[in-house]
Amino acid sequence: RGGEEEEEEEEGWHQLYPGHIPTSPLQKALLAAGSAVMALYDPYRHDMVAVLGETTGCLALPNLRDKMKNHPEGYHILQERPRIRLSTLDMARLQGLPDGSLGREYIRFLEDNKVSPDTRMPPKFVDDEELAYVIQRYREVHDLMHTLLGMPTNMLGEVVVKWFEAVQTGLPMCVLGAAFGPLRLSTRKLQVLATELVPWAIRSGLNASCVLNVYYEQRWEQPVESLREELGIFPPP
Amino acid sequence: CRCRALLSRPARRLRARRGLAAGPEMHFGFQTVTEEERREKIYQVFESVAKKYDVMNDSMTLGIHRVWKDILMHKMNPSPGTLLLDVAGGTGDIAFRFINYVRSVRERQLQRKLKHHQNLSWQEIFESYQKDKFNSLGDSQAVVCDINREMLKVGKQKAQHLGYSEGLSWVLGNAEELPFDNDKFDVYTIAFGIRNVTRIDLALQEAYRVLKPGGRFLCLEFSHVSNPLLSRLYDLYSFQVIPVLGEVIAGDWKSYQYLVESIRRFPPQEELKTMIEDAGFFKVDYENLNFGIVAIHSGFKL
Numbered sequence: 001r002g003g004e005e006e007e008e009e010e011e012g013w014h015q016l017y018p019g020h021i022p023t024s025p026l027q028k029a030l031l032a033a034g035s036a037v038m039a040l041y042d043p044y045r046h047d048m049v050a051v052l053g054e055t056t057g058c059l060a061l062p063n064l065r066d067k068m069k070n071h072p073e074g075y076h077i078l079q080e081r082p083r084i085r086l087s088t089l090d091m092a093r094l095q096g097l098p099d100g101s102l103g104r105e106y107i108r109f110l111e112d113n114k115v116s117p118d119t120r121m122p123p124k125f126v127d128d129e130e131l132a133y134v135i136q137r138y139r140e141v142h143d144l145m146h147t148l149l150g151m152p153t154n155m156l157g158e159v160v161v162k163w164f165e166a167v168q169t170g171l172p173m174c175v176l177g178a179a180f181g182p183l184r185l186s187t188r189k190l191q192v193l194a195t196e197l198v199p200w201a202i203r204s205g206l207n208a209s210c211v212l213n214v215y216y217e218q219r220w221e222q223p224v225e226s227l228r229e230e231l232g233i234f235p236p237p
Numbered sequence: 238c239r240c241r242a243l244l245s246r247p248a249r250r251l252r253a254r255r256g257l258a259a260g261p262e263m264h265f266g267f268q269t270v271t272e273e274e275r276r277e278k279i280y281q282v283f284e285s286v287a288k289k290y291d292v293m294n295d296s297m298t299l300g301i302h303r304v305w306k307d308i309l310m311h312k313m314n315p316s317p318g319t320l321l322l323d324v325a326g327g328t329g330d331i332a333f334r335f336i337n338y339v340r341s342v343r344e345r346q347l348q349r350k351l352k353h354h355q356n357l358s359w360q361e362i363f364e365s366y367q368k369d370k371f372n373s374l375g376d377s378q379a380v381v382c383d384i385n386r387e388m389l390k391v392g393k394q395k396a397q398h399l400g401y402s403e404g405l406s407w408v409l410g411n412a413e414e415l416p417f418d419n420d421k422f423d424v425y426t427i428a429f430g431i432r433n434v435t436r437i438d439l440a441l442q443e444a445y446r447v448l449k450p451g452g453r454f455l456c457l458e459f460s461h462v463s464n465p466l467l468s469r470l471y472d473l474y475s476f477q478v479i480p481v482l483g484e485v486i487a488g489d490w491k492s493y494q495y496l497v498e499s500i501r502r503f504p505p506q507e508e509l510k511t512m513i514e515d516a517g518f519f520k521v522d523y524e525n526l527n528f529g530i531v532a533i534h535s536g537f538k539l
Contacts, residue, residue, distance in 0.1 A: 021490055021491075024477065026477050027477055027480070027481055030477070030478060030481040031481050031484060031485070034481055034482070034484075034485035035484075035485055037485075038485050038486075045488070047488050048485065051484065051485075124490070
Protein backbone atom coordinates (compact mmCIF):
# COMPACT_ATOMS: atom_id res chain seq x y z
CA ARG A 1 0.00 0.00 0.00
CA GLY A 2 2.17 2.81 -1.30
CA GLY A 3 1.42 6.47 -0.79
CA GLU A 4 0.44 6.82 -4.44
CA GLU A 5 -2.16 4.08 -4.19
CA GLU A 6 -3.67 5.77 -1.19
CA GLU A 7 -3.82 9.06 -3.04
CA GLU A 8 -5.59 7.44 -5.99
CA GLU A 9 -8.05 5.61 -3.79
CA GLU A 10 -8.71 8.78 -1.84
CA GLU A 11 -9.57 10.81 -4.89
CA GLY A 12 -11.39 7.95 -6.57
CA TRP A 13 -10.23 9.34 -9.91
CA HIS A 14 -7.29 8.45 -12.08
CA GLN A 15 -7.02 12.01 -13.28
CA LEU A 16 -4.38 12.50 -15.94
CA TYR A 17 -4.85 16.24 -16.34
CA PRO A 18 -7.06 18.89 -14.80
CA GLY A 19 -10.61 18.45 -16.04
CA HIS A 20 -10.04 14.82 -16.96
CA ILE A 21 -12.97 12.49 -16.26
CA PRO A 22 -11.93 8.83 -16.64
CA THR A 23 -14.52 6.75 -18.41
CA SER A 24 -15.07 3.08 -19.07
CA PRO A 25 -15.42 1.81 -22.65
CA LEU A 26 -19.17 1.44 -22.12
CA GLN A 27 -19.44 5.01 -20.94
CA LYS A 28 -17.46 6.24 -23.93
CA ALA A 29 -19.76 4.36 -26.29
CA LEU A 30 -22.85 5.78 -24.61
CA LEU A 31 -21.34 9.25 -24.63
CA ALA A 32 -20.47 9.00 -28.32
CA ALA A 33 -24.00 7.93 -29.22
CA GLY A 34 -25.68 10.42 -26.91
CA SER A 35 -23.56 13.38 -27.91
CA ALA A 36 -24.07 12.62 -31.62
CA VAL A 37 -27.84 12.61 -31.19
CA MET A 38 -27.84 15.70 -29.01
CA ALA A 39 -25.52 17.62 -31.33
CA LEU A 40 -27.87 16.97 -34.24
CA TYR A 41 -30.95 17.78 -32.18
CA ASP A 42 -29.57 21.02 -30.78
CA PRO A 43 -26.72 22.45 -32.86
CA TYR A 44 -26.05 25.09 -30.23
CA ARG A 45 -24.72 22.37 -27.93
CA HIS A 46 -21.09 22.92 -28.87
CA ASP A 47 -20.11 20.93 -25.84
CA MET A 48 -21.71 17.87 -27.41
CA VAL A 49 -19.68 18.28 -30.58
CA ALA A 50 -16.59 18.47 -28.38
CA VAL A 51 -17.56 15.34 -26.45
CA LEU A 52 -18.23 13.49 -29.71
CA GLY A 53 -14.78 14.41 -30.94
CA GLU A 54 -13.15 13.17 -27.76
CA THR A 55 -14.97 9.88 -27.52
CA THR A 56 -14.50 8.91 -31.17
CA GLY A 57 -11.00 10.17 -31.72
CA CYS A 58 -9.14 7.14 -30.41
CA LEU A 59 -7.67 6.29 -33.81
CA ALA A 60 -7.35 9.70 -35.38
CA LEU A 61 -5.75 11.44 -32.42
CA PRO A 62 -2.70 9.17 -32.09
CA ASN A 63 -2.35 9.47 -35.85
CA LEU A 64 -2.29 13.25 -35.63
CA ARG A 65 0.11 13.15 -32.73
CA ASP A 66 2.50 11.00 -34.70
CA LYS A 67 2.29 13.32 -37.67
CA MET A 68 3.25 16.14 -35.37
CA LYS A 69 6.06 14.20 -33.75
CA ASN A 70 7.63 13.42 -37.12
CA HIS A 71 7.61 17.03 -38.29
CA PRO A 72 10.13 19.54 -36.91
CA GLU A 73 7.61 22.34 -36.33
CA GLY A 74 4.97 19.92 -35.07
CA TYR A 75 7.46 18.36 -32.69
CA HIS A 76 8.27 21.83 -31.41
CA ILE A 77 4.61 22.47 -30.72
CA LEU A 78 4.25 19.21 -28.79
CA GLN A 79 7.24 20.15 -26.66
CA GLU A 80 6.23 23.72 -25.89
CA ARG A 81 2.45 23.19 -25.84
CA PRO A 82 1.44 26.76 -26.80
CA ARG A 83 -2.12 27.82 -26.07
CA ILE A 84 -4.10 30.34 -28.10
CA ARG A 85 -5.96 32.43 -25.58
CA LEU A 86 -6.91 36.06 -25.17
CA SER A 87 -4.53 36.25 -22.26
CA THR A 88 -1.61 34.96 -24.31
CA LEU A 89 -2.27 36.93 -27.46
CA ASP A 90 -0.88 40.43 -27.81
CA MET A 91 -4.04 41.90 -29.35
CA ALA A 92 -2.61 45.37 -29.78
CA ARG A 93 0.42 44.11 -31.64
CA LEU A 94 -1.58 41.84 -33.88
CA GLN A 95 -4.00 44.61 -34.75
CA GLY A 96 -1.07 46.80 -35.69
CA LEU A 97 0.21 44.30 -38.24
CA PRO A 98 -0.30 45.04 -41.94
CA ASP A 99 -3.50 43.96 -43.70
CA GLY A 100 -3.22 40.54 -45.22
CA SER A 101 -0.92 39.26 -42.52
CA LEU A 102 -2.03 36.24 -40.54
CA GLY A 103 -2.22 38.15 -37.27
CA ARG A 104 -4.24 41.04 -38.69
CA GLU A 105 -6.66 38.81 -40.57
CA TYR A 106 -7.12 36.55 -37.55
CA ILE A 107 -8.09 39.51 -35.36
CA ARG A 108 -10.38 40.75 -38.12
CA PHE A 109 -12.01 37.33 -38.25
CA LEU A 110 -12.56 37.30 -34.47
CA GLU A 111 -14.08 40.78 -34.56
CA ASP A 112 -16.27 40.27 -37.64
CA ASN A 113 -17.75 37.06 -36.32
CA LYS A 114 -17.75 38.20 -32.68
CA VAL A 115 -15.97 35.10 -31.43
CA SER A 116 -13.20 34.57 -28.96
CA PRO A 117 -10.57 31.87 -28.70
CA ASP A 118 -11.46 31.37 -25.06
CA THR A 119 -14.74 29.62 -25.70
CA ARG A 120 -13.13 26.35 -26.68
CA MET A 121 -14.06 23.46 -24.40
CA PRO A 122 -11.17 21.84 -22.54
CA PRO A 123 -10.98 18.08 -23.11
CA LYS A 124 -12.54 15.78 -20.52
CA PHE A 125 -12.78 12.28 -21.90
CA VAL A 126 -9.43 11.76 -23.62
CA ASP A 127 -7.46 9.22 -21.62
CA ASP A 128 -4.00 10.36 -22.60
CA GLU A 129 -2.58 13.64 -21.55
CA GLU A 130 -0.58 14.27 -24.73
CA LEU A 131 -3.58 13.41 -26.92
CA ALA A 132 -5.67 15.75 -24.77
CA TYR A 133 -3.27 18.51 -25.80
CA VAL A 134 -3.52 17.49 -29.46
CA ILE A 135 -7.29 17.82 -29.45
CA GLN A 136 -7.05 21.07 -27.53
CA ARG A 137 -4.63 22.39 -30.15
CA TYR A 138 -6.98 21.28 -32.91
CA ARG A 139 -9.82 23.22 -31.27
CA GLU A 140 -7.77 26.36 -30.74
CA VAL A 141 -6.47 26.29 -34.29
CA HIS A 142 -10.00 25.99 -35.69
CA ASP A 143 -10.46 29.75 -35.90
CA LEU A 144 -7.21 30.02 -37.79
CA MET A 145 -8.62 27.48 -40.23
CA HIS A 146 -11.51 29.84 -40.80
CA THR A 147 -9.03 32.63 -41.44
CA LEU A 148 -6.91 30.58 -43.84
CA LEU A 149 -9.93 29.30 -45.72
CA GLY A 150 -11.68 32.65 -45.64
CA MET A 151 -14.89 31.10 -44.29
CA PRO A 152 -17.30 32.88 -41.88
CA THR A 153 -18.81 31.24 -38.81
CA ASN A 154 -22.29 30.76 -40.24
CA MET A 155 -23.59 27.24 -40.85
CA LEU A 156 -22.29 27.18 -44.40
CA GLY A 157 -18.82 28.36 -43.45
CA GLU A 158 -18.62 25.87 -40.58
CA VAL A 159 -19.57 22.98 -42.84
CA VAL A 160 -16.88 23.91 -45.36
CA VAL A 161 -14.26 24.08 -42.63
CA LYS A 162 -15.49 20.71 -41.34
CA TRP A 163 -14.94 19.13 -44.75
CA PHE A 164 -11.43 20.51 -44.83
CA GLU A 165 -10.75 19.33 -41.29
CA ALA A 166 -12.26 15.91 -41.96
CA VAL A 167 -9.83 15.32 -44.80
CA GLN A 168 -6.92 16.76 -42.84
CA THR A 169 -7.43 15.10 -39.47
CA GLY A 170 -9.60 12.07 -40.10
CA LEU A 171 -11.46 12.79 -36.87
CA PRO A 172 -14.82 11.01 -37.01
CA MET A 173 -16.47 14.02 -35.44
CA CYS A 174 -15.37 16.17 -38.40
CA VAL A 175 -16.58 13.54 -40.84
CA LEU A 176 -19.97 13.36 -39.13
CA GLY A 177 -20.20 17.13 -38.93
CA ALA A 178 -19.31 17.42 -42.59
CA ALA A 179 -21.85 14.80 -43.58
CA PHE A 180 -24.76 15.91 -41.39
CA GLY A 181 -24.15 19.63 -41.17
CA PRO A 182 -25.53 20.30 -44.67
CA LEU A 183 -28.89 18.86 -43.59
CA ARG A 184 -29.66 22.17 -41.99
CA LEU A 185 -28.92 24.28 -45.04
CA SER A 186 -31.26 25.70 -47.64
CA THR A 187 -31.19 24.18 -51.14
CA ARG A 188 -29.59 27.24 -52.64
CA LYS A 189 -26.74 27.06 -50.16
CA LEU A 190 -26.50 23.32 -50.62
CA GLN A 191 -25.95 23.86 -54.31
CA VAL A 192 -23.10 26.28 -53.77
CA LEU A 193 -21.73 23.91 -51.20
CA ALA A 194 -21.83 20.87 -53.40
CA THR A 195 -20.63 22.43 -56.63
CA GLU A 196 -17.92 24.79 -55.51
CA LEU A 197 -17.05 24.86 -51.85
CA VAL A 198 -16.79 21.23 -50.86
CA PRO A 199 -14.71 20.12 -53.85
CA TRP A 200 -12.35 22.99 -53.16
CA ALA A 201 -12.17 22.16 -49.46
CA ILE A 202 -11.43 18.51 -50.21
CA ARG A 203 -8.79 19.28 -52.80
CA SER A 204 -7.11 21.74 -50.47
CA GLY A 205 -7.34 19.37 -47.55
CA LEU A 206 -5.73 16.56 -49.50
CA ASN A 207 -3.08 18.75 -51.00
CA ALA A 208 -2.11 20.63 -47.89
CA SER A 209 0.40 19.45 -45.35
CA CYS A 210 -0.86 18.86 -41.82
CA VAL A 211 -2.26 22.12 -40.45
CA LEU A 212 -1.39 21.17 -36.92
CA ASN A 213 2.26 21.26 -37.86
CA VAL A 214 2.31 25.02 -38.14
CA TYR A 215 3.50 27.10 -35.22
CA TYR A 216 1.01 29.88 -35.88
CA GLU A 217 2.12 31.95 -32.94
CA GLN A 218 5.48 32.43 -34.60
CA ARG A 219 4.01 33.40 -37.93
CA TRP A 220 1.69 36.29 -37.19
CA GLU A 221 3.59 38.57 -39.58
CA GLN A 222 3.45 36.13 -42.46
CA PRO A 223 0.91 37.11 -45.14
CA VAL A 224 -2.08 34.78 -45.30
CA GLU A 225 -1.57 34.17 -49.00
CA SER A 226 2.01 33.10 -48.48
CA LEU A 227 1.01 30.74 -45.68
CA ARG A 228 -1.69 29.27 -47.89
CA GLU A 229 0.82 28.63 -50.62
CA GLU A 230 3.29 27.12 -48.20
CA LEU A 231 0.71 24.76 -46.81
CA GLY A 232 -0.84 23.92 -50.13
CA ILE A 233 -4.29 25.38 -49.64
CA PHE A 234 -5.82 26.51 -52.91
CA PRO A 235 -7.23 30.06 -53.07
CA PRO A 236 -10.87 30.17 -51.97
CA PRO A 237 -13.52 30.41 -54.72
CA CYS B 238 -10.08 -3.15 -15.84
CA ARG B 239 -11.12 0.42 -15.31
CA CYS B 240 -14.73 -0.61 -15.77
CA ARG B 241 -14.54 -2.82 -12.71
CA ALA B 242 -12.86 -0.10 -10.69
CA LEU B 243 -15.77 2.19 -11.40
CA LEU B 244 -18.32 -0.50 -10.57
CA SER B 245 -17.16 -1.81 -7.24
CA ARG B 246 -17.24 1.06 -4.79
CA PRO B 247 -16.19 -0.20 -1.37
CA ALA B 248 -17.54 1.61 1.69
CA ARG B 249 -14.84 3.87 2.94
CA ARG B 250 -13.70 4.95 6.34
CA LEU B 251 -13.52 8.69 6.67
CA ARG B 252 -9.90 9.59 6.32
CA ALA B 253 -8.11 12.84 6.90
CA ARG B 254 -7.65 14.72 3.69
CA ARG B 255 -4.27 16.33 3.29
CA GLY B 256 -4.02 19.92 4.43
CA LEU B 257 -7.69 20.29 5.26
CA ALA B 258 -9.05 22.93 7.62
CA ALA B 259 -10.66 22.06 10.94
CA GLY B 260 -14.19 20.72 11.17
CA PRO B 261 -15.84 17.33 11.37
CA GLU B 262 -15.30 15.22 8.30
CA MET B 263 -18.01 13.83 6.16
CA HIS B 264 -18.69 12.44 2.76
CA PHE B 265 -19.62 14.24 -0.42
CA GLY B 266 -20.35 11.30 -2.66
CA PHE B 267 -17.11 9.37 -2.41
CA GLN B 268 -14.96 12.35 -1.43
CA THR B 269 -14.13 13.36 2.10
CA VAL B 270 -14.84 16.95 3.04
CA THR B 271 -15.69 19.14 6.02
CA GLU B 272 -19.28 19.88 6.98
CA GLU B 273 -19.15 23.41 5.66
CA GLU B 274 -17.56 22.30 2.38
CA ARG B 275 -20.26 19.68 1.97
CA ARG B 276 -23.09 22.19 2.35
CA GLU B 277 -21.38 24.49 -0.11
CA LYS B 278 -20.79 21.75 -2.69
CA ILE B 279 -24.34 20.47 -2.47
CA TYR B 280 -25.71 23.97 -2.87
CA GLN B 281 -23.64 24.32 -6.03
CA VAL B 282 -24.82 20.97 -7.37
CA PHE B 283 -28.46 21.99 -7.12
CA GLU B 284 -27.83 25.47 -8.37
CA SER B 285 -26.32 23.91 -11.45
CA VAL B 286 -28.97 21.23 -12.03
CA ALA B 287 -32.08 23.28 -11.16
CA LYS B 288 -33.15 24.14 -14.70
CA LYS B 289 -32.80 20.61 -16.00
CA TYR B 290 -33.87 18.88 -12.78
CA ASP B 291 -37.23 17.62 -14.02
CA VAL B 292 -35.94 16.54 -17.43
CA MET B 293 -33.11 14.62 -15.80
CA ASN B 294 -35.45 12.93 -13.33
CA ASP B 295 -37.59 11.70 -16.18
CA SER B 296 -34.59 10.48 -18.16
CA MET B 297 -32.80 8.78 -15.32
CA THR B 298 -35.81 6.99 -13.91
CA LEU B 299 -37.60 6.61 -17.25
CA GLY B 300 -40.49 8.52 -15.75
CA ILE B 301 -40.88 6.12 -12.84
CA HIS B 302 -40.18 8.85 -10.26
CA ARG B 303 -43.70 10.12 -11.03
CA VAL B 304 -45.16 6.81 -9.94
CA TRP B 305 -43.09 6.86 -6.74
CA LYS B 306 -44.37 10.33 -5.91
CA ASP B 307 -47.95 9.29 -6.66
CA ILE B 308 -47.58 6.35 -4.30
CA LEU B 309 -46.31 8.68 -1.61
CA MET B 310 -49.37 10.85 -2.05
CA HIS B 311 -51.73 7.88 -1.85
CA LYS B 312 -50.02 6.72 1.31
CA MET B 313 -50.44 10.18 2.78
CA ASN B 314 -54.10 10.26 1.76
CA PRO B 315 -54.58 13.87 2.87
CA SER B 316 -58.03 15.19 3.56
CA PRO B 317 -59.09 18.79 2.81
CA GLY B 318 -57.90 21.15 5.53
CA THR B 319 -54.48 19.50 5.84
CA LEU B 320 -51.46 21.70 6.29
CA LEU B 321 -48.45 20.20 4.52
CA LEU B 322 -44.80 21.11 4.82
CA ASP B 323 -42.73 19.80 1.92
CA VAL B 324 -39.07 20.18 2.77
CA ALA B 325 -36.40 20.20 0.05
CA GLY B 326 -39.44 20.51 -2.16
CA GLY B 327 -37.63 22.63 -4.72
CA THR B 328 -39.45 22.18 -7.98
CA GLY B 329 -42.79 21.47 -6.36
CA ASP B 330 -43.60 17.93 -7.47
CA ILE B 331 -45.00 16.83 -4.11
CA ALA B 332 -46.83 20.11 -3.43
CA PHE B 333 -48.60 20.03 -6.81
CA ARG B 334 -49.64 16.44 -6.31
CA PHE B 335 -50.94 17.33 -2.85
CA ILE B 336 -53.07 20.12 -4.28
CA ASN B 337 -54.45 17.88 -7.01
CA TYR B 338 -55.26 15.20 -4.46
CA VAL B 339 -57.12 17.41 -1.96
CA ARG B 340 -58.88 19.15 -4.81
CA SER B 341 -60.28 15.88 -6.11
CA VAL B 342 -61.19 14.70 -2.60
CA ARG B 343 -62.90 18.04 -2.07
CA GLU B 344 -64.81 17.72 -5.34
CA ARG B 345 -66.11 14.34 -4.32
CA GLN B 346 -67.10 15.79 -0.93
CA LEU B 347 -69.00 18.59 -2.63
CA GLN B 348 -70.72 16.22 -5.03
CA ARG B 349 -71.88 14.07 -2.15
CA LYS B 350 -73.15 17.16 -0.32
CA LEU B 351 -75.05 18.31 -3.36
CA LYS B 352 -76.75 14.92 -3.72
CA HIS B 353 -78.24 15.49 -0.28
CA HIS B 354 -79.46 18.92 -1.21
CA GLN B 355 -82.19 17.80 -3.62
CA ASN B 356 -84.97 19.53 -1.68
CA LEU B 357 -83.48 23.00 -1.52
CA SER B 358 -84.76 26.04 -3.35
CA TRP B 359 -82.75 27.39 -6.26
CA GLN B 360 -81.62 30.33 -4.13
CA GLU B 361 -80.25 28.05 -1.44
CA ILE B 362 -78.46 25.84 -3.95
CA PHE B 363 -76.95 28.90 -5.62
CA GLU B 364 -75.67 30.14 -2.27
CA SER B 365 -74.10 26.84 -1.39
CA TYR B 366 -72.30 26.79 -4.76
CA GLN B 367 -70.86 30.23 -4.07
CA LYS B 368 -69.59 29.29 -0.65
CA ASP B 369 -67.95 26.08 -1.70
CA LYS B 370 -66.57 27.41 -4.96
CA PHE B 371 -64.16 29.64 -3.14
CA ASN B 372 -63.15 26.73 -1.07
CA SER B 373 -62.06 24.24 -3.70
CA LEU B 374 -59.13 23.23 -1.57
CA GLY B 375 -61.07 23.16 1.67
CA ASP B 376 -58.46 25.29 3.42
CA SER B 377 -55.64 22.86 2.61
CA GLN B 378 -52.26 24.49 2.32
CA ALA B 379 -48.88 23.36 1.06
CA VAL B 380 -45.70 25.10 2.11
CA VAL B 381 -42.69 24.32 -0.04
CA CYS B 382 -39.42 24.85 1.76
CA ASP B 383 -36.02 24.59 0.09
CA ILE B 384 -32.53 25.78 0.92
CA ASN B 385 -31.69 26.52 -2.69
CA ARG B 386 -32.91 29.70 -4.40
CA GLU B 387 -32.54 28.32 -7.90
CA MET B 388 -34.68 25.30 -7.19
CA LEU B 389 -37.40 27.47 -5.63
CA LYS B 390 -37.27 29.75 -8.63
CA VAL B 391 -37.85 26.84 -10.98
CA GLY B 392 -40.67 25.62 -8.72
CA LYS B 393 -42.45 28.98 -8.74
CA GLN B 394 -42.16 29.24 -12.49
CA LYS B 395 -43.58 25.76 -12.87
CA ALA B 396 -46.49 26.62 -10.58
CA GLN B 397 -47.31 29.65 -12.68
CA HIS B 398 -46.97 27.68 -15.89
CA LEU B 399 -49.21 24.86 -14.68
CA GLY B 400 -51.76 27.21 -13.14
CA TYR B 401 -51.28 26.52 -9.45
CA SER B 402 -51.93 29.61 -7.39
CA GLU B 403 -53.96 29.17 -4.24
CA GLY B 404 -52.91 27.04 -1.33
CA LEU B 405 -49.20 27.26 -2.10
CA SER B 406 -46.37 29.11 -0.42
CA TRP B 407 -42.66 29.07 -1.12
CA VAL B 408 -40.17 29.52 1.68
CA LEU B 409 -36.39 29.62 1.61
CA GLY B 410 -35.16 27.55 4.53
CA ASN B 411 -32.75 24.96 5.85
CA ALA B 412 -34.07 21.53 6.85
CA GLU B 413 -31.63 21.53 9.77
CA GLU B 414 -33.09 24.77 11.09
CA LEU B 415 -36.63 25.35 9.87
CA PRO B 416 -38.09 28.87 9.97
CA PHE B 417 -41.37 27.69 11.47
CA ASP B 418 -42.96 27.53 14.91
CA ASN B 419 -43.46 24.35 16.89
CA ASP B 420 -46.50 22.14 16.36
CA LYS B 421 -47.61 23.76 13.13
CA PHE B 422 -48.04 21.14 10.41
CA ASP B 423 -50.19 18.08 9.88
CA VAL B 424 -47.80 16.39 7.50
CA TYR B 425 -44.08 16.78 6.84
CA THR B 426 -42.64 15.32 3.65
CA ILE B 427 -39.15 15.18 2.29
CA ALA B 428 -38.82 13.56 -1.11
CA PHE B 429 -35.33 12.82 -2.46
CA GLY B 430 -34.02 15.57 -0.23
CA ILE B 431 -32.87 14.04 3.03
CA ARG B 432 -29.94 12.43 1.27
CA ASN B 433 -28.51 15.88 0.65
CA VAL B 434 -28.94 17.12 4.19
CA THR B 435 -25.62 17.33 5.98
CA ARG B 436 -26.94 16.61 9.48
CA ILE B 437 -29.81 14.19 9.07
CA ASP B 438 -30.33 13.95 12.83
CA LEU B 439 -30.96 17.70 13.04
CA ALA B 440 -33.40 17.57 10.13
CA LEU B 441 -35.34 14.78 11.83
CA GLN B 442 -35.44 16.72 15.09
CA GLU B 443 -36.74 19.75 13.26
CA ALA B 444 -39.35 17.64 11.53
CA TYR B 445 -40.54 16.43 14.93
CA ARG B 446 -40.62 19.96 16.29
CA VAL B 447 -42.73 21.57 13.59
CA LEU B 448 -45.29 18.75 13.38
CA LYS B 449 -48.49 18.94 15.38
CA PRO B 450 -49.15 16.14 17.84
CA GLY B 451 -50.72 13.44 15.70
CA GLY B 452 -48.77 14.73 12.72
CA ARG B 453 -47.10 12.43 10.22
CA PHE B 454 -43.54 12.32 8.92
CA LEU B 455 -43.03 10.89 5.43
CA CYS B 456 -39.72 10.42 3.70
CA LEU B 457 -39.29 9.22 0.13
CA GLU B 458 -35.69 8.43 -0.68
CA PHE B 459 -33.33 6.19 -2.59
CA SER B 460 -32.38 3.22 -0.47
CA HIS B 461 -30.58 -0.09 -0.61
CA VAL B 462 -31.27 -3.03 -2.86
CA SER B 463 -30.59 -6.30 -1.10
CA ASN B 464 -31.13 -8.65 -4.03
CA PRO B 465 -27.56 -9.26 -5.30
CA LEU B 466 -28.34 -9.64 -9.00
CA LEU B 467 -30.58 -6.61 -9.07
CA SER B 468 -28.02 -4.71 -7.06
CA ARG B 469 -25.34 -5.31 -9.67
CA LEU B 470 -27.63 -4.27 -12.51
CA TYR B 471 -28.66 -1.19 -10.57
CA ASP B 472 -24.99 -0.32 -9.92
CA LEU B 473 -24.15 -0.82 -13.56
CA TYR B 474 -26.97 1.45 -14.64
CA SER B 475 -26.19 4.04 -11.96
CA PHE B 476 -22.49 4.35 -12.58
CA GLN B 477 -22.33 3.75 -16.31
CA VAL B 478 -25.46 5.40 -17.65
CA ILE B 479 -26.50 8.16 -15.29
CA PRO B 480 -23.39 10.37 -15.47
CA VAL B 481 -23.51 10.01 -19.27
CA LEU B 482 -27.14 11.19 -19.23
CA GLY B 483 -26.05 14.08 -17.05
CA GLU B 484 -23.36 15.09 -19.54
CA VAL B 485 -25.53 14.72 -22.62
CA ILE B 486 -28.73 16.26 -21.31
CA ALA B 487 -27.51 18.78 -18.76
CA GLY B 488 -23.86 19.21 -19.77
CA ASP B 489 -22.97 18.27 -16.21
CA TRP B 490 -21.26 14.94 -15.53
CA LYS B 491 -20.01 15.77 -12.07
CA SER B 492 -23.36 16.59 -10.45
CA TYR B 493 -24.82 13.29 -11.55
CA GLN B 494 -21.73 11.39 -10.49
CA TYR B 495 -22.32 12.99 -7.09
CA LEU B 496 -25.96 11.87 -7.21
CA VAL B 497 -25.21 8.18 -7.70
CA GLU B 498 -22.40 8.24 -5.14
CA SER B 499 -24.58 9.95 -2.55
CA ILE B 500 -27.20 7.25 -2.96
CA ARG B 501 -24.60 4.58 -2.10
CA ARG B 502 -23.53 6.61 0.94
CA PHE B 503 -26.99 7.06 2.40
CA PRO B 504 -28.04 4.85 5.37
CA PRO B 505 -30.07 1.77 4.44
CA GLN B 506 -33.69 1.21 5.42
CA GLU B 507 -33.26 -0.15 8.95
CA GLU B 508 -30.64 2.41 9.92
CA LEU B 509 -32.83 5.28 8.76
CA LYS B 510 -35.75 3.77 10.66
CA THR B 511 -33.67 3.85 13.85
CA MET B 512 -32.64 7.46 13.23
CA ILE B 513 -36.28 8.46 12.83
CA GLU B 514 -37.19 6.66 16.06
CA ASP B 515 -34.34 8.45 17.80
CA ALA B 516 -35.89 11.77 16.86
CA GLY B 517 -38.97 10.81 18.84
CA PHE B 518 -41.31 9.43 16.22
CA PHE B 519 -43.57 6.47 16.91
CA LYS B 520 -44.89 3.68 14.76
CA VAL B 521 -41.96 4.10 12.41
CA ASP B 522 -42.23 1.92 9.39
CA TYR B 523 -40.93 1.68 5.82
CA GLU B 524 -42.15 0.39 2.48
CA ASN B 525 -39.78 -0.65 -0.28
CA LEU B 526 -40.58 0.35 -3.82
CA ASN B 527 -38.96 -1.43 -6.75
CA PHE B 528 -37.04 -3.87 -4.55
CA GLY B 529 -35.51 -1.15 -2.41
CA ILE B 530 -34.32 1.20 -5.08
CA VAL B 531 -36.61 3.62 -3.30
CA ALA B 532 -38.19 3.45 0.16
CA ILE B 533 -40.93 5.41 1.93
CA HIS B 534 -40.36 5.83 5.65
CA SER B 535 -43.25 6.93 7.84
CA GLY B 536 -43.51 7.99 11.48
CA PHE B 537 -45.96 9.75 13.81
CA LYS B 538 -45.56 12.41 16.44
CA LEU B 539 -47.79 11.50 19.35
